[in-house]
Amino acid sequence: MKRLIPTLKADGVSIEFIMLIRTILAASKEIAFRVSQGELSGILGSTLDENIQGETQKKLDVLSNQLIKDILLGDDQVRAIASEEEDDVVAGTPGAPYIVAFDPLDGSSNIDINGQIGTIFTILPARDDVADDSPLQFQQPGKNQVCAGYVLYGPATMLVLTTGGPTRCYTLDLTHGGYLLTQPEMNVPQDTQEFAINMANSRFWFDETTRYVNDLILGEEGPLGKRYNMRWNAAMVGDIHRVLTRGGIFMYPGDSRDPKKPAKLRLLYEANPMAMLLENAGAKAYAGKQRILDIQPDDLHQRVPVLMGSANEVDVCLSYYSE
Numbered sequence: 344m345k346r347l348i349p350t351l352k353a354d355g356v357s358i359e360f361i362m363l364i365r366t367i368l369a370a371s372k373e374i375a376f377r378v379s380q381g382e383l384s385g386i387l388g389s390t391l392d393e394n395i396q397g398e399t400q401k402k403l404d405v406l407s408n409q410l411i412k413d414i415l416l417g418d419d420q421v422r423a424i425a426s427e428e429e430d431d432v433v434a435g436t437p438g439a440p441y442i443v444a445f446d447p448l449d450g451s452s453n454i455d456i457n458g459q460i461g462t463i464f465t466i467l468p469a470r471d472d473v474a475d476d477s478p479l480q481f482q483q484p485g486k487n488q489v490c491a492g493y494v495l496y497g498p499a500t501m502l503v504l505t506t507g508g509p510t511r512c513y514t515l516d517l518t519h520g521g522y523l524l525t526q527p528e529m530n531v532p533q534d535t536q537e538f539a540i541n542m543a544n545s546r547f548w549f550d551e552t553t554r555y556v557n558d559l560i561l562g563e564e565g566p567l568g569k570r571y572n573m574r575w576n577a578a579m580v581g582d583i584h585r586v587l588t589r590g591g592i593f594m595y596p597g598d599s600r601d602p603k604k605p606a607k608l609r610l611l612y613e614a615n616p617m618a619m620l621l622e623n624a625g626a627k628a629y630a631g632k633q634r635i636l637d638i639q640p641d642d643l644h645q646r647v648p649v650l651m652g653s654a655n656e657v658d659v660c661l662s663y664y665s666e
C-alpha cells in the first residue's frame with residue numbers, strides 16, 4: 344500500500360506543502376493516540392486533575408486545539424491560523440505562503456461516549472494585501488482552498504484529503520505510525536436512499552425542509568418513489584465520511600430556533616473543507632440555493648445552512664427550495 348508522501352509527490356504537490364500537511368498530521372497522530380486511550384488518557388470529561396503547575400487539565404477539544412495551534416505556529420509555511428476554539432486570527436510566520444483554518448475536535452458531544460470524532464482542516468493562500476492577523480486573511484471563498492481534509496478518530500483513524508485532485512482516503516497504520524493510501528479515489532454514488540438530519544429540530548425547520556423530509560419519510564408511497572433510511576452521528580466528520588464512502592445526503596438546514604443563530608455549522612472550517620472534499624469526489628454541496636464554495640465569507644466564525652451529498656439527491660432537495 345502506498346504511503347502518504349509518495350502519493351502527494353506523484354500528485355505534483357511541492358515538498359514544502361507536503362511538509363505542511365505532515366505538520367497537521369503529526370498533531371492528528373497525537374490526538375488519535377490520546378483518543379484511543381479513552382479514560383486512561385485522563386482527558387475525558389469537562390474537568391480533570393490538576394497538572395504539576397497546578398493548572399486544571401484540559402478537555403480533549405481544548406487540548407487538540409493547543410496541539411494543532413502550537414505545531415502550526417512553529418511551521419514556517421503558516422502565516423496565520425483560525426480555529427473554532429480561538430476568537431481571533433492568530434498570526435504565525437510573517438511572509439509565509441499559507442493560512443490554515445481548523446476545527447480541532449468536531450463532534451465533541453461524542454467524546455465521552457466513545458463515538459466518532461474528528462479534526463477538520465483547510466489550507467488557503469495567504470493574502471499580502473492585509474495584515475497577517477487580520478480576519479480578512481480568511482475571508483476568501485472556499486473555491487480558493489488549496490487543500491482540505493479531515494482525520495476521523497473512529498475504530499480506525501482515517502485521513503481523507505484532497506489537494507485539488509481526487510479525494511483520497513488513508514488509514515493510520517498503528518504498526519509503523521504512518522498514513523497508508525487505502526482508497527485512492529473516493530467517488531460518491533450519484534443516487535442514494537440514506538439521509539442525515541437532526542429530526543429533533545423539525546419543529547423549527549423552514550417550509551422547504553419540512554416538505555422535502557416529509558417526502559423522504561413517505562418512502563416508496565411518496566413522490567420520490569423509494570424507501571429511505573436515516574442516520575445521524577452528531578459529528579459531521581462521521582456523517583460526511585459515510586456519505587463519501589457509500590453516498591447519502593447530509594443536511595443541517597437553517598431554522599428558526601434562535602433568530603441570532605439561523606444556522607449551526609461554520610463555513611470556514613466545517614462547510615468549506617467538506618464541500619471541497621465532496622465536490623472532488625463527484626458530490627454537491629450547497630447552502631440553501633448557493634454553492635458553498637462560492638460563498639464570500641464576511642465573518643471568521645460565520646455559520647451557514649448545509650446541504651451536501653449524492654449529486655442527484657442534492658438536486659432533488661434543491662428543487663424544493665426553488666418551488
Ligand code: AFP
Nearest residue numbers: 448449450451452541577578579580
Ligand atoms: P460539537 O463539536 O460542538 O459537538 O458540534 C458538532 C457539530 O458541529 C457537527 O459536527 C454535527 O453535525 C452537529 O454539530 C451536530 O449538531 P446537533 O447536536 O444539533 O445534532
